Amino acid sequence: MALEILSDDNQFDVVKRKRKPTREPGEAYVKVEPDGGAEAIYWAYIELIDTSFNMTVNEIQDYFDCSTTYLFKRRNGEEERPHLDIKNKINYIWINDAARTIMVRRLIESDHWDKYKGLLIKNSLYCRFSFEEYIKRELKKEIKYGYLFLSDFEKHKLFPKFKELYPSDEGMLSMLIRASSFRFGKCSDEDAVIETGFFPKALYSPKKLKDELGIRHNAILYRDYINFHGIHKYRINGLVRYDLDDILANPIPVHIQVYRSMTKGRIVGELLKLAISDAKKSK
16 A cells, blocks of 8 residues: 655655554554654664564565465454464564654655665564564474485495496486385375474465476476475465475485485485486386
8 A cells, every 4th residue: 555745845744544444453462662752753663673573464475475364363253264363473563653654754854765665654564583483383394205415326336336327417317316216115194204493485385386487287296396306395374385495406305214214325325226226227
């Protein structure tokens, strides 16, 4: 929603906007109560914004790649639906019209308006540190496979023999090892390990993954990328998301129970033996 500024002999004012009825403050609401007049109000908000309260609803929405309505708990009388309930989970401040008017006037006079205007047109600002803690606490990583990489195999004594089979095709080498890795078995939901404490730089829905990877069909996404690479799932309050970096790392997945019960050196050796055998048969 646009913020209209009126100017009259260098005096600035903010036109109050017609708002939809606001929700009741959530449990994570942080009330700003400076002791003093306009000067104290200005610095109280600026210090909060500069230190951590500078995350908008739109940024949180982009992080989860979800609709805005999914972020908030339902209102009374609305049908129950999944939600992230951010106003009860992530600390936030509310900028009322009086505080906004003081801040806009001061910022324009001090030529700092451009730095803050994207934040001050918002009603609420969330704490970036609180958001990170929320993700580490609530986001569950479903791990079905441990990850190895081609560089792990290049150090093994069997690798030169393996490379002789396809000396100029690194992609084929990775594919043969990856195909061999599934001989350890495919991991079921019951075998998955659930962990928390992670903070991916971004989360991707299947649709957003397809856009990033330049593919059109779900079948290709799951067959050639998510399943083929054993990509971890991230779950939070009904949302299932993925980390694009996991796919771009091009991992070689190993059943999580095998990965955690055998040494890396033994897994690498066993997979190289299988891959060499398979490569010879295919030639």
